[in-house]
Amino acid sequence: MSASPILSPLQLRQQIRLNQFTAHTSGQAPGFVQANLAIMPKQYAADFLQFCHFNPKPCPLLAMSATAGAVDMPQLAANLDIRTDIPKYRVFKQGQLTEEVSDITPFWQDDFVSFAIGCSFSFEEALIADGIEIRNITEQVNVPMYKTNIACQPAGVFSGNMVVSMRPMKPADAIRAIQICSRFPQVHGAPVHFADPAAIGITDINKPDFGDAVSIKAGEVPVFWACGVTPQVAIANAKLAICITHSPGYMLVTDLANSKLSLL
Amino acid sequence: MSASPILSPLQLRQQIRLNQFTAHTSGQAPGFVQANLAIMPKQYAADFLQFCHFNPKPCPLLAMSATAGAVDMPQLAANLDIRTDIPKYRVFKQGQLTEEVSDITPFWQDDFVSFAIGCSFSFEEALIADGIEIRNITEQVNVPMYKTNIACQPAGVFSGNMVVSMRPMKPADAIRAIQICSRFPQVHGAPVHFADPAAIGITDINKPDFGDAVSIKAGEVPVFWACGVTPQVAIANAKLAICITHSPGYMLVTDLANSKLSLL
Numbered sequence A, B: 001m002s003a004s005p006i007l008s009p010l011q012l013r014q015q016i017r018l019n020q021f022t023a024h025t026s027g028q029a030p031g032f033v034q035a036n037l038a039i040m041p042k043q044y045a046a047d048f049l050q051f052c053h054f055n056p057k058p059c060p061l062l063a064m065s066a067t068a069g070a071v072d073m074p075q076l077a078a079n080l081d082i083r084t085d086i087p088k089y090r091v092f093k094q095g096q097l098t099e100e101v102s103d104i105t106p107f108w109q110d111d112f113v114s115f116a117i118g119c120s121f122s123f124e125e126a127l128i129a130d131g132i133e134i135r136n137i138t139e140q141v142n143v144p145m146y147k148t149n150i151a152c153q154p155a156g157v158f159s160g161n162m163v164v165s166m167r168p169m170k171p172a173d174a175i176r177a178i179q180i181c182s183r184f185p186q187v188h189g190a191p192v193h194f195a196d197p198a199a200i201g202i203t204d205i206n207k208p209d210f211g212d213a214v215s216i217k218a219g220e221v222p223v224f225w226a227c228g229v230t231p232q233v234a235i236a237n238a239k240l241a242i243c244i245t246h247s248p249g250y251m252l253v254t255d256l257a258n259s260k261l262s263l264l
Helices: A009-017 A042-054 A121-129 A171-182 A230-238 B009-017 B042-054 B121-129 B171-182 B230-238
Strands: A032-041 A061-064 A089-093 A096-101 A112-118 A145-151 A161-169 A221-226 A243-246 A252-257 B032-041 B061-064 B089-093 B096-101 B112-118 B145-151 B161-169 B221-226 B243-246 B252-257
Touching (some): A161 A171, A161 A230, A171 A221, B032 B042, B032 B121, B121 B171, B230 B243
Antiparallel strands (some): A032 A252, A089 A243, B032 B243, B032 B252, B089 B243
16 A cells, blocks of 8 residues: 555645545645635625725635636636535525535525635644644644634624634744744734633633644643634624535645745 | 933944943934943953854844954944943953943953844834833833843853843733844844743742843733843853953944844
């Protein structure tokens, strides 16, 4: 037996389209940007775009479809069909999750607008390359995420508090992580908080609202980043007639090199 | 009565030379780099230069005199006489402080080599410009400084642990401070630690080894920077026959704009 070959982003998307690849995308197509996805009717798109503009740390907009109904995003990915090229989607109706599917063609509307939002996978890769341990990767679980008391700036129908992801680190590593992540504002940038969880409204660090708990070792502090789940909360709050997102961890894999997002 | 005019660095140095200005230099010549000073016989200079090279965070070398006996540093300051243009000097013999004087001409030796090392005044100015409160400035005291258990890399006769300065901040301000200070490696750069003082060997945060204690408010963490007092400790440990430094807070005021030290 041999190890699986590393697929290019295009090869991976084509396997996903054919349902030959159905797993989460963490660790796939290393070196390339993966993105959060939000698809909604055009009538909400202007509000959502403004919500991203007002809240760039949790909602760093990488790209949106050029016209309503378009299924591609050529600036992010060649030969993309946004309806089939993500391994798992979530369909929300009136803010409630109703289905989880691998193909949204049956739900597609000619007025749908798609948004791709930066994802922490890019900065995790940069931190690991620098020798910093990422606990959720070491422990092979999803990153822990928490609802906070940090209010996003509302825009039209969209409002809600920020969701944050947490990675425990020794202070010296946290300082280095702040430096590295500051170069990547399009994938959430620098952390928004560290140390005391209660200061941002987190009551139990061992009970994340999304994802899995990770161990925090002696001498470490929790470090919190604005999280791409924030728009999902705002979307749920808005109770849109219909909205489609990726399923957490099952991302849009793009052709854009992570290094292209570095400011410096 | 009118406020004192703001003096240029050259005007200030000339007043210092004439003993018309005898105070500490904090807040003087705003916008210009101030430097720590170390003067020693040439026989120790190579070791000290290596100590700075090995320990750039506490000992970021801005300039050294071109030849033994030179009293100028034209790359830092016009018309400089290093013997008279600092308001207060400390003379150490065999590692012991023996005199504090405003003119070291009587002590001058033809084999003296002078070193100018970056100082936190530059990054404090950048932080204040960004709206971050610097507690020691608000409370009008000297910054608190602590001996740590972080060993410097020894070089020849020079060795010792790192001294750190401490400024309390809310985490969000600390994250911003890390970003700003990362642009200024020649004035100690990013912090080396935050939060638990015991992790770096500090037993009582309210009893600094140098400078003055400052209040730490609810929701703040202590943030620690490598400090320019570190070389003074290494110099004391080396028990040089003679060595001269500035007196803490009475710095060499240079003609170099702080902004020139920014990497970005």
